Amino acid sequence: MLTVLKDPIARPRPKAEDIKIDVSKLGKVYETKKNRFEALKDVSFYVQNGEFVTFLGPSGCGKSTVLRILAGLEEPSDGSVVVSGKEVTGPSVERGMVFQSYTLFPWLTVRENIEFGLKLKKMSKKERAEITDRYLKIVGLERFADSYGKELSGGMKQRVAIARSLANNPDVLLMDEPFGALDAQTKQSMQHLLLDIWKKEKTTIVFITHDIDEALFLSQRIYVMDARPGRIAEEINADLNLYKDNELVNVDKFMKVKKHIVSMLQH
Amino acid sequence: MEPPTKKKRPNKLFKIREEIPKGWYLLGIAFAFLSVFLIWSTLSWLNVVNEIFLPTPFTVVVAFFESIASAEFWGHIGISVYRVFMGFLLACLIGIPLGILAGTFKFAESAVLPLTEFIRYMPAAAFIPLIMVWAGIGESAKIMVIFIGCFFQLVLMVADDTLRINRDLLSASYTLGAKRIQVIFKVIVPALLPKLMSTMRLIMGWAWTYLIVAELVAANSGLGYTIMKAQRFLDTELIFVGILVIGLLGLTIDRCFAIASKKLFPWAEGGNH
Numbered sequence: 001m002l003t004v005l006k007d008p009i010a011r012p013r014p015k016a017e018d019i020k021i022d023v024s025k026l027g028k029v030y031e032t033k034k035n036r037f038e039a040l041k042d043v044s045f046y047v048q049n050g051e052f053v054t055f056l057g058p059s060g061c062g063k064s065t066v067l068r069i070l071a072g073l074e075e076p077s078d079g080s081v082v083v084s085g086k087e088v089t090g091p092s093v094e095r096g097m098v099f100q101s102y103t104l105f106p107w108l109t110v111r112e113n114i115e116f117g118l119k120l121k122k123m124s125k126k127e128r129a130e131i132t133d134r135y136l137k138i139v140g141l142e143r144f145a146d147s148y149g150k151e152l153s154g155g156m157k158q159r160v161a162i163a164r165s166l167a168n169n170p171d172v173l174l175m176d177e178p179f180g181a182l183d184a185q186t187k188q189s190m191q192h193l194l195l196d197i198w199k200k201e202k203t204t205i206v207f208i209t210h211d212i213d214e215a216l217f218l219s220q221r222i223y224v225m226d227a228r229p230g231r232i233a234e235e236i237n238a239d240l241n242l243y244k245d246n247e248l249v250n251v252d253k254f255m256k257v258k259k260h261i262v263s264m265l266q267h
Numbered sequence: 268m269e270p271p272t273k274k275k276r277p278n279k280l281f282k283i284r285e286e287i288p289k290g291w292y293l294l295g296i297a298f299a300f301l302s303v304f305l306i307w308s309t310l311s312w313l314n315v316v317n318e319i320f321l322p323t324p325f326t327v328v329v330a331f332f333e334s335i336a337s338a339e340f341w342g343h344i345g346i347s348v349y350r351v352f353m354g355f356l357l358a359c360l361i362g363i364p365l366g367i368l369a370g371t372f373k374f375a376e377s378a379v380l381p382l383t384e385f386i387r388y389m390p391a392a393a394f395i396p397l398i399m400v401w402a403g404i405g406e407s408a409k410i411m412v413i414f415i416g417c418f419f420q421l422v423l424m425v426a427d428d429t430l431r432i433n434r435d436l437l438s439a440s441y442t443l444g445a446k447r448i449q450v451i452f453k454v455i456v457p458a459l460l461p462k463l464m465s466t467m468r469l470i471m472g473w474a475w476t477y478l479i480v481a482e483l484v485a486a487n488s489g490l491g492y493t494i495m496k497a498q499r500f501l502d503t504e505l506i507f508v509g510i511l512v513i514g515l516l517g518l519t520i521d522r523c524f525a526i527a528s529k530k531l532f533p534w535a536e537g538g539n540h
Binding site: 025041068071072073091092093095096099101103105106107108116117120121146149150160164165168222 | 381433435436438439440441442443444445447454457458520532533534535536
């Protein structure tokens with residue numbers, strides 16, 4: 001059942017209208033007078049509508065660069081990035097992003113943070129309140145609506161960041177190791193929460209992590225990346241029914257896939 | 268088995284960076300103030316140092332109350348406070364926007380920071396003769412000395428505060444739909460405010476220093492002038508009073524900044540006292 005393909009592009013692609021993100025031959029080079037660093041080379045991949053895709057790889061493999069380019073925060077040196085049929089030329093509300101560092105605006109309350117994007121859209125007060133209430137509830141922070149960031153734990157801050165992105169109703173949610181700084185228990189409950197939200201909201205999610213278990217638990221498909229130069233080493237189908245009700249049920253298959261990925265990353 | 272030997276715990280008061288009971292803390296403060304007072308008292312009352320050079324605490328206290336009972340002295344305080352605030356305000360009005368620009372745009376940085384870094388090392392006091400040539404010895408001359416003393420430091424510090432704002436905070440606002448101008452006014456400026464407040468607090472201290480520099484050299488009013496005049500007549504107790512009053516004024520303003528900061532930015536993390 002394990003699909004391991006040498007070239008991800010060789011895999012039969014889904015129909016064009018099902019593709020949300022289409023990236024081909026992406027390259028990124030950082031150049032200074034003395035050095036030339038090839039952060040990404042020939043990276044091609046796609047993400048389907050409503051899919052949960054993870055980029056997995058060691059630090060320095062360029063996975064965050066891929067995400068920042070998708071967000072429009074960095075420009076590619078080469079190749080094309082198309083999201084929802086449009087070439088990415090800069091950041092946009094259509095591509096929400098959650099960062100590893102806590103990016104709550106500390107001078108705003110939880111509610112005002114979630115409203116930030118809606119206010120920029122000049123949405124009416126009533127509409128704003130409705131959407132904000134809904135997402136406060138989804139991430140379970142109704143009681144903290146009027147708290148400031150400094151009163152919240154790390155997990156709560158990331159919940160606000162997720163709610164803030166989703167409130168904008170983005171086409172795609174980009175997540176850059178959002179749970180990387182959390183303790184094990186919090187991380188797990190955040191993963192459960194994220195999966196619930198994904199199932200409910202049907203948002204397309206691109207998720208970055210270096211944690212194999214996290215990638216296998218969350219995603220449908222995994223792109224394993226390798227460094228120097230940053231590139232996609234392998235595409236892995238992770239939609240393997242390994243879990244039931246958030247519990248690992250297919251331990252054998254899980255171990256097999258995990259071992260394979262570990263060997264990929266060690267090589 | 269032997270019972271574990273009871274080892275004495277090391278003294279709590281001298282643990283590195285550890286909290287101590289509040290009472291002990293207050294005791295430390297009282298001890299420091301009392302020691303200074305005691306040394307001063309012994310030296311002056313036992314006439315170890317001639318009273319002309321070191322007045323007794325009693326004479327200073329008497330002189331202090333005599334001074335603050337006179338309208339003339341309040342006039343000096345008033346004019347000094349006026350000069351400090353004008354120089355400081357002028358430095359803030361021009362320096363803060365310039366600092367924010369320099370911390371936001373590389374182009375502004377290139378135009379502002381290297382030049383400022385250079386001028387910063389020219390001592391403000393050395394400008395006084397030049398300022399007197401340009402602006403005479405009127406009010407504007409003193410305000411200018413304070414301005415020069417504060418402005419260049421302020422620009423550099425504000426630019427640095429602005430640069431320290433977490434980059435991801437700006438990135439996040441872009442992905443939430445903010446345009447450049449909105450990033451500046453809705454993210455950079457509010458994120459900067461608490462740091463700005465403490466920077467201004469620091470610069471206010473500098474303003475007082477330069478005020479006295481300006482008044483010692485060329486003035487016929489103000490607290491610096493009273494100190495100068497007292498020196499001429501060897502009224503050492505009045506020098507003490509002048510220094511004391513400047514200290515008290517500085518402390519009051521500093522406390523005001525601290526309280527305002529706490530009230531205005533309840534969301535700011537730590538370091539707000």
